[in-house]
Amino acid sequence: MALGREFVADWIARSAQAISEHRSELITLDREIGDGDHGENMDRGFTAVAVKSGDLPADATPADVLKVVATTLISTVGGASGPLYGTAFLKGSQAVADRAELDGAAIVAFLTAARDGIVLRGKAEVGDKTMIDAWTPAVDAAAAAQAEGRSEAEILAAAADAAQSGAESTDPLVARKGRASYLGERAIGHRDPGSVSTTLILRAAADAAAAA
Amino acid sequence: MALGREFVADWIARSAQAISEHRSELITLDREIGDGDHGENMDRGFTAVAVKSGDLPADATPADVLKVVATTLISTVGGASGPLYGTAFLKGSQAVADRAELDGAAIVAFLTAARDGIVLRGKAEVGDKTMIDAWTPAVDAAAAAQAEGRSEAEILAAAADAAQSGAESTDPLVARKGRASYLGERAIGHRDPGSVSTTLILRAAADAAAAA
Amino acid sequence: MKKLINDPKNVVAEALEGVALAHPGLLTVVADPAHIVRADAPVQGKVGLVSGGGSGHEPLHGGFVGYGMLDAAVPGPVFTSPTPDPIVAATKAVDGGKGVLHIVKNYTGDVLNFETAADLALAEGIEVRAVVVDDDVAVKDSLYTAGRRGVAGTVLIEKIAGAAAQRGDDLDAVTAIAEKVNGQVRSMGVALTAPTVPHAGEPSFDIGDDEIEIGIGIHGEPGRQRVGLEPADQIVDRILHPILEDLPFASGDKVLLFVNGMGGTPLIELYIAFRRAAQVLAEQGIEVSRTLVGNYVTSLEMQGFSVTVLKLDDELTELWDAPVQTAALRWGR
Amino acid sequence: MKKLINDPKNVVAEALEGVALAHPGLLTVVADPAHIVRADAPVQGKVGLVSGGGSGHEPLHGGFVGYGMLDAAVPGPVFTSPTPDPIVAATKAVDGGKGVLHIVKNYTGDVLNFETAADLALAEGIEVRAVVVDDDVAVKDSLYTAGRRGVAGTVLIEKIAGAAAQRGDDLDAVTAIAEKVNGQVRSMGVALTAPTVPHAGEPSFDIGDDEIEIGIGIHGEPGRQRVGLEPADQIVDRILHPILEDLPFASGDKVLLFVNGMGGTPLIELYIAFRRAAQVLAEQGIEVSRTLVGNYVTSLEMQGFSVTVLKLDDELTELWDAPVQTAALRWGR
């Protein structure tokens, strides 16, 4: 069953909910190897997204909604994560611009374009201890699941699981991008906050798809 | 046995020693109802006094030494206590200016003039919770002991004992002069630091006289 | 105690060396007896202005030495009045033949030491007047206290009297202006934390994580009341009302509103306090025609602030606006 | 957490209201999207200068808006880069037809948000250049980091580029001056305590009573090394040597020496640090020909300081000396 606009709306609502519930956790993670605002930034952004995306006309496509998510994140999150997530949703929405509903291929196209957008802006590679360490495994797992002919919900669940492992994989790393890079060896043993927020958003997508 | 210049020198040395030993106690008392510098001020002053009074010529009189004490305190202590103790020693030295040695009458004259000097500058009365609460009972006790024909050492011991009781008597008082007066009722239950330093100085005098 | 110092005994002396190195051309520092004078002192034919008091309140007073403000500042040890010697030396150094005004904050120690210094200067033929600043409404001015303290209003008196001296007023006139400002300025402060005097090594008072001290002095003397931590607006209201009632300030008055940081409070918070104070004055019909926000009369690293309100007229406004060139206050040149 | 605020959510907005009330005539505050512009903006025929970044560093950047320095400042939430919208609004507000220079501190967030804003402004026909400030030698500038951070040197760039714009230099020339200053300025900082971000509610890092953090950033990012508390002179030496070696500065150089307070360190301590830094430069034959001491680039109530050294030549000296009239830096008018 392909996913329509209601799925996107539910995904946004669940993301906002998850970010809000994990606000302090994200602040604590960012406090340890950054400047302690990631939970606040994301919460401010997704709160605004939840409001803004509710204002759309009834005939809005998934891409229309995702574009509003993008511009709202850009204009409310700030910090490094604002432009990065904003670009991700913007490029992702462009990749699915023509669809009324998102099938497995569209989901993979969305995730790939989103990840590529982040790399374009932030120049991070896997292993740099950033949100890319969650996005890239997620894209790869989604593509593999789609190649195996899995359902949309299964594809997103695979992406979320891979993001989760990707986030965990940042623990032993030294950072090469973002604020944590200033810390050198002292970043070792801490999880990258952006990879955790990425996992929350992809898990929200999987849950929304499962409930659809 | 009347007290000569050696007595004054010993008194100064013992005062410096006592102030230095009680530096923290005076700081703590002043911290509670003032600004926490009384021990530092007095220690700075008496350290300088100990040095300066050693420089005097062999034929210096007690009054000469006491005048050096006065000017040194004035130019090193600062705060409220500097000018007050400075004036006390200045007026006191003037009261015994003609003596080669200090007998009981001279000691009473010194103490009386010292106390009057403090009152002249600071306008405090007994009960205002200042060093005057130690000085005035000390003067009265010294005068009474001298009237009874006691020795110089006994006169100074009586003064020190009375100063001690006077200092203790400040505990329940509200202050009407000095920094503690800003506190109103909150000064109750704390001892006035200046009355304690006065007691230390008079006790040093009594000890020096007993050892003479 | 966590301080950026070498030895508690050398704090003032080393800071003065830093002041001299940081502001050559503006001022000269004499190490012993310690005082700071305008580089071009004595200015012949001008009344000299000298202020001083314990250190730890920087930029007060050394930061206000220069054209249009103080001719000399006399820093005592931290939170302790200077002795007469450096006050006399500073007085002599700035005497340009028209006499010297001492601006003294009302603390027993400052008053007594400046009095002694004035006597000594007079003995050397210098005419000296003194104005005793007592703007702090937190202390009741009665027979039962040492009188109101001098706090942040001191800066305004130094600026305005300094401008009067700079324009050539004689000693009587400069003294009268200083007295007038002192009569029209009122202040009150609040502390969120206590300062730590280097030689004491521990905070001047103990204060809980959820308490603030209302009516605090600038030497870590406890204030008149301790209350629970409150929103900034309520704290401002608590100290602004006693200020306004004291003079009293009335609808139609023009004032200078000064929100002063005590050292450890971020500027962003001082602006939050300024906002509320300005709102309250506007509500009462009092016109804020001049402003000052920043750390000018501090108490080491103490977190807290004070509000000062000065009633202005055309003359005081003109003197406030007159050019000034010091390390901490500068405009017009 | 003990702060003089009302609600953590309103800190920046309320402080901006305070800024507007405190400095009428000098600047105008737009509440939404939040930015501060010179009262007389846009100045026709002058290159516009815009800077910005997270709040909590006051007086940076709003305190430097005015004649001879910035045309606009864009404050983000506390310690968080502003989004593109207010940057675009500020850029449009100050465009006097000669283009706009963005002065951006090198943090991923600031760089990305200013980049997006520049794209949007360009789309509206405004020529925009950017200089990315990266003066902090505590961070290695290598492939393995986000590059050196922009810290206190930013003030010097804003002042000097501001003077170049004010004298009428075109966008290329102003950009070149800003790049030149950035190329010749180096900084490093130390923290004794951690700042507390209002919405976080607890200190940005934990630090022992006997520890200091060397190479600290201005957002509570931990530094590159933690050592035991030391005398001030040793701490200054620790950060001054990497600064001097980096450019490197050499005997015979003329420099501007800037000792910047991080917010919670008393001015008296900053002068002790200045003294040592000036002594070391003198020993190495480096001439301190201009100076700045005070709290200019802060990190909320953090105790600590940074040292900045800028190599001067005649042109930079002249631009530094040129008149400036802002809330936090003022001379010559």
Ligand SMILES: Nc1ncnc2c1ncn2[C@@H]1O[C@H](COP(=O)(O)OP(=O)(O)O)[C@@H](O)[C@H]1O
């Ligand atoms: N160059 C980059 N590429 C990809 N992700 C990045 C990059 N820089 C930072 N990030 C991500 O952004 C997160 C931090 O976001 P946030 O705390 O909101 O912004 P800031 O670092 O400006 O305070 C990091 O945990 C990291 O995942």
Ligand SMILES: Nc1ncnc2c1ncn2[C@@H]1O[C@H](COP(=O)(O)OP(=O)(O)O)[C@@H](O)[C@H]1O
């Ligand atoms: N007006 C006064 N008359 C007599 N003694 C006074 C007066 N004011 C203060 N004192 C004494 O001075 C003491 C404080 O001295 P000190 O702490 O050295 O000076 P400061 O109060 O300036 O810090 C008080 O404890 C009190 O005994």
Ligand SMILES: [Mg+2]
């Ligand atoms: Mg962050």
Ligand SMILES: [Mg+2]
């Ligand atoms: Mg005291």
Ligand SMILES: [Mg+2]
């Ligand atoms: Mg004192």
Ligand SMILES: [Mg+2]
């Ligand atoms: Mg941030």
